[in-house]
Amino acid sequence: MAVTKTVAPEKINFAVSQGITLLGENRVQEYLSKKDSYDKNAEVHMIGHLQTNKVKYIINDVSLIQSVDSFKLAAEINRLAEKNSRSMDVLLEVNIGDEASKSGTDKGSVIELASQMQELGSVRIRGLMAIPPIGADEKVFAEMNELYMKLKEAKLPNVSADILSMGMSGDYQLAIKHGSTLVRIGTKLFGARNYMEV
Numbered sequence: 001m002a003v004t005k006t007v008a009p010e011k012i013n014f015a016v017s018q019g020i021t022l023l024g025e026n027r028v029q030e031y032l033s034k035k036d037s038y039d040k041n042a043e044v045h046m047i048g049h050l051q052t053n054k055v056k057y058i059i060n061d062v063s064l065i066q067s068v069d070s071f072k073l074a075a076e077i078n079r080l081a082e083k084n085s086r087s088m089d090v091l092l093e094v095n096i097g098d099e100a101s102k103s104g105t106d107k108g109s110v111i112e113l114a115s116q117m118q119e120l121g122s123v124r125i126r127g128l129m130a131i132p133p134i135g136a137d138e139k140v141f142a143e144m145n146e147l148y149m150k151l152k153e154a155k156l157p158n159v160s161a162d163i164l165s166m167g168m169s170g171d172y173q174l175a176i177k178h179g180s181t182l183v184r185i186g187t188k189l190f191g192a193r194n195y196m197e198v
């Protein structure tokens with residue numbers, strides 16, 4: 001996946017023309033201002049922290065929401081998916097490093113959240129997402145993979161766990177070594193971000 005935050009649409013479309021088929025968006029506001037310029041061949045996932053009151057702006061534009069970390073958010077996605085006669089694929093975001101500054105459900109609650117979400121008929125859990133702490137020990141990646149396996153083994157009806165979204169520019173090799181099926185790359189594709197542009 002190419003992570004597009006702060007990147008101009010022309011650059012993003014160039015990446016799409018070179019074979020990138022999946023884009024990752026962080027901020028609803030920024031996405032809304034850019035999405036009409038995007039090449040329609042690219043699929044978009046929401047990967048950034050999502051507030052419940054913003055789901056309505058993206059429900060018909062993204063194919064998957066990677067940042068589900070509460071039942072409340074999942075229920076709102078379900079409500080709006082139903083209303084729009086669609087279903088939504090999601091990943092559960094896990095705060096694998098137990099960092100106070102990061103969103104994500106804590107690792108001990110993942111299966112419980114997935115079980116709770118079984119009543120949401122228009123949401124399908126496709127797997128897990130994590131942002132390991134910068135410089136995290138390899139065992140954090142291994143632990144994330146174990147959690148993903150545990151979700152698979154739980155065999156919950158609304159879960160088809162086939163995506164482990166883990167790995168960014170600085171740690172994608174380690175993530176792949178530990179079972180990642182989807183790496184989210186920004187800097188290594190587009191160069192350093194200039195936050196002043198946003």
Ligand SMILES: *Cc1c(COP(=O)(O)O)cnc(C)c1O
Nearest residue numbers: 003047168169170184185186187
């Ligand atoms: C920015 C971001 C990335 C990409 O980070 P890079 O280090 O630039 O590759 C991946 N995932 C999320 C959730 C991000 O916010």
